[in-house]
Amino acid sequence: MAIRPALTLATTFTKAADGKPATYGLELTNQSDTTVSDFTLCFIAPTRVDLEATFDNATLKRRSSNFVEIAPPDGFVLEPGGRWKTATASLGRDLQHWSDGANAAYLAFADGSTVPIESVPTTLTGDNAPLKRGTEPFPVPGPGKAPAPISVVPWPNLVAIESIGDTPAGLAVQATGEAAKAASVFADLAQSLFPADGLIRPVAEGGLPVSLATDAGQKPEAYRIAFAADHVTVHAGGHAGWLYGLVTLGQILRGARRHPLTFGFPTSGEITDAPAFGWRGSHLDVSRQFYSTAEVQQFLKIMAWNKLNRFHWHLTDDEGWRVEIDAYPELTDIGAWRGHGLPLPPLFGTGAARNGGYYTKEAIRQTVSLAETLAIDVVPEIDVPGHSFAAIVALPWLSDPDETGAYYFHDNFPNACLNPAYEPVYEFVEKMFGELLELFPSKTFHVGADEVPEGAWEGSPLARAMNEKIGGVGPEKLQAAFLRRVQAFLTQNGRITGAWEEAALGGGIDKAHAYLVGWKSVEVSAELAGEGYDIVMAPGQRYYLDMANGAQWSEPGASWAGWSGPEETYTFEPGEGWTEAQREHLWGVQACIWSEHLTDRAIFDRLVFPRLSAIAETGWTAKDKKSWERFKSMAGLLPNLYGYWSE
Template sequence: MQWAGLGMWVALTLSACTPTKREVGNLNVIPQPQEVVQNFQENPFVIHSGTKIVYPAGNEKLERTAEFLASYIKEATGLTVQCTTENKESDAIILSVDTAIKQKEGYRLEVTSNNIRLAGGSEAGVFYGIQTLHKSMPVTKDRESASAIPAGIVNDYPRFDYRGFMVDVGRHYFPVSYLKQIIDMLALHNINYFHWHLTEDQGWRIEIKKYPKLTEIGSTRPRTLMDWSTREYDETPHSGFYTQEEAKEIVKYAADRFITVIPEVDLPGHMMAALASYPELGCTGGPYEIPCEWGVFPDVLCGGNTKALEFAKDVLNEIMDIFPSPYIHIGGDECPKVRWKECPKCQAKIRELGLKDTPKHNKENRLQTYFMAEVGKVISERGRKMLGWDEMLEGGLAPGATVMSWTSPRGGIETVRLHHNAIMTPIQYLYFSNPTYNRIKGTKSLERVYTFEPVSDELTEEEKQYIIGAQGCIWTEWTRDSLKMEWQILPRMAALSEIQWTEPAHKDFDGFLNRLPALLAIYKDRGYDFRQDIYDVTIQVVPEEQEGKAKVFFLTFDNAEVHYTLDGSEPNAQSSLYTDTLHLDKDAVIQAIAVRPQGNSSISKEEIHFNAVTMKPATLNVEPHKSYTFQGGSTLTDGLYGDLNYRSGRWVGFYGNNPDITIDMQEPKEISSAFINTLLNPGDAIFGATGLKIEISDDGKVFREIASKKIPVLEKGTKMQIRKEEISFDKVKTRYVRIIAETTSKLPAWHSMPGKNAFLFVDEIGVE
């Protein structure tokens, strides 16, 4: 009776602990698989403590992958499941390699209520399949629910072979333990290359045994710039480097997750830490100091010094001993030629090689091509491929070089037309640490990444084959810790992963947003510090030009309840509930919050200011710069003003021509003044207007001038600001108004680029 009683107690206890309901996930995960067919007629596969993960005996990679899957199940559900090589057909997740699957990184996933079969074209394919299982598994830990995966079939493979992410440890050092967390993050997003930027002006981070001073001296700077505007410094020395054994540890940790580590030693520029350690490698011989500020510095490796070339080869040979990657990244970016133009050794080498200026490349740029080609020989002799930034195009590409196009997509286009492979990583879309783009909030920040297309329509079908992938980058000038790192990376890495993995025909931004909450649940469970503004309301304002009104929408990625105000007061759950599009025809301060069971979002705010031409049809009579066109003429009459971020979509940029805009007020009105709102950012060659002219017309064809004025060119020392340029005139009645602004014809002598064209940025025009 005692044993029977104990058995009954155990049964009751187990019954009390058994989940009373189940949560079913979704096979449509991020990145979106190429083909998903969910079978809602069949019961899902429910994970429980008796579930087994089966892998083939003797396959160490699949054994490790099975263990990863068991750890993911533990992470999501709190359950411990067993891995086994024993045949088991029910309550099992069965892993295998199937050579009939053509894509090596592809996989086929079949889920029934009885079991899950996951076959990959290789062990890597199986690994990506378990990532899909992981992300389709609801996080039910600490809940009274069982985690279930819906029945269905997934056929999947990656769009690109190269799916990369770069972390710069030169500006700020991050420990091995945290880099492992980053690698886990990459694995979650199906990223297969970890680009490790190891050397910088501000710090050398990898042990090179032949040159011990690189880490003895070059890994430490005395202080760090904290704020450009105030010149505030952190006086604490910043240091850190990775031993060769630690680097090998990272390589293995990544390889276990089917991620290849690409090392970068940036040559011949960004070498101040190396020059401070070995001053004889520079053109002047030093002395050199490790810079504590950010930027591009004139001192670089001496292009004509045989010792500098020998140094580069020695370093890369040790790097290749550590890293088995097929690619070795040698930088090649931002290498000023100021010292080379004055250096006797560089000029002697130029003469020895017979280098001359050409219409495309000056002789110093061609010297860099020679230097990189010599380094490239060492790389190719070891059976590796040379990888570098798109400045390598400036002197002509070295044989066999693969280019990472960062300055814009144009570099990649130029590269593939030379029949070299290119990886697209443009700053405008895929640099996650850029302060300008980080000011773009919420779903708009995600959309900017998601909508980037690496393969340009300009390319022929043959040329498109040379675009081998895409990569996101995190630079760490202003990134001092993991909190900032993750805030910058997530959830934009999710959008990046869908660029890299998913065929364009299967991509859909709204669908991406619908799939995002499941991934955010994993971020939360792992403790990632992702951007919380993803939960905020996106306020969209669209001109109704025929009505002269603003059409206002409120959007959230998860269709949360939205409450708003229009008078500038703070909204709360008792404020007006958004149910349908708003139509506004007067000034408004719009504020909105998303109300969810777990709490309210932060307040989103937008201001609309009306004048006589706001929300009226506007025609640009000249083409803006192609990178800053945004919504064209309607951007200038939408009542929305920009901030100091000229890439935000609020500003239209004109380069080398005068803004010329015609506005149809749609009926005759009396007017007596006009204005344009401009951005001044002299450092980025953005100058104000130097003149303003107003013309009017009754028919939109024949115009006459009614007012004009001249405006002085910006003076040296002018700070970044927004400036409104106004002009008044006698009252006149008209329907059409034409506003012409004069751009600074050439940058003045005091500027760093004298004689070049200036930009003029306009965010709004107005007539009263």
């Protein structure tokens, strides 16, 4: 077997200065004893070069979204120990953070073979700060310095603790009937998140007796905990309330056990609690990065520990189709995989090898069932009509055969939108949605509707004729007509249509059977609420968890919406300054985890935690009960997903 040459790609970003443009430099080094020739260099980076980019000392051969292929000068040979340097100023956006640069690379040869390359994190000229990964470990205050005597996130509505005593070794939950299910779910949750802590223990091992009592007058997610020296009782109206009460007890116990001189366990008094908002969610983009069923299910458990109750599962996008559809197996046979020579090229941290995956129907059923036990409603999203490149590549007959020309969204993939004037599209959507409705019992079904670009469908005779008929100019009325037809199908099947805020364009969809996720700005969300749309707040400036934690180059993440550290995320108040009429349409809050920059799991842990918990507290805790200092003192006790912590 041939030995692979040892190759390294180092990349550098230099800011514009002294009349010179910003440049992105690449340096390929051959550290082997093998000569390399007749190759092209393929690299992948979140920051795109222009469609017709020019390179010094290289020629652009192909650019497909975030995938770039360049060739050295004719006859170039990379000798052992040799280097090949090239650079470009043709950037769609300046790099702001180290994760903006190339995160995967390989060499490709005419015979179809490839050789992997080690891609070194991009450096900023003049900046040598250590690059950051992993969750920032907020320190727990020392003895007597904590802002609260117990550790709970989100903070409850009313904490009336009368005394603190000895901390029990664990909790011995005693329950029968319907309450027994909540006790079992909590035991599994605690064991999964903190396997060595032994939060659940029998009385024989020092467990404090905990009973679950039924209080029919409580709202579904509310609970009350009554503390006594030798016993604790959780009062709730049903499963969600009992589970949340037990989570609160588990957090109190864990804080007191781990930091006994800072936090304690109550021996008298009570906690009375209920959420501020009914919608407390997190979105997860599994198209740009694929997360296994095990990862998704563990993430659901972390959501439950934070009392989040909506999981917005972003199952499709341009870069990957992630859900099994029996009627159209090509969607996953083709659209779920990326790699060299495949219809979808390598993207977002993946190299030449075939990479990706999808969720079988059985995996989805298991995940939805788990979520239900955790008091989480799973809201599926199939993103249409835009962001449909993976679907169209898999099913090319979805495109109008007479369409000409190309249109792009932010120089992404060409012609990536389902055509509202092409009838086969509706047969596809209704058949595909029909299968999904059987998998997802949620009353809400999200249809995307974001980021259809100007120029969409202008090359389609069918679309031009439809637009002329409905009096449209550009894509907005066409999209609105498409969405109203799709919404009618969902409404007939008893579902509320969810969409991103662009679904209000062109006349919008039926407000009575819809909600919108507001993401561009607080002002747009307020305006839409004033028009009568029900709104879930997810402003990119604060609740998009792919945005970096800070402005520094050393922080990973995206930057188009700015940056938002944990404190900025925590202190943001949804609906602030809204009228009472607008606030009546504010359903709640939602974190959005977009995955373009989450190219390794340590970056995921840094960007998502503890900001996910900060949003959870805003969704649960009344505004006048929030405290950044208190939250910060407890954030270090919260779990992250992969166990990566910043040093």
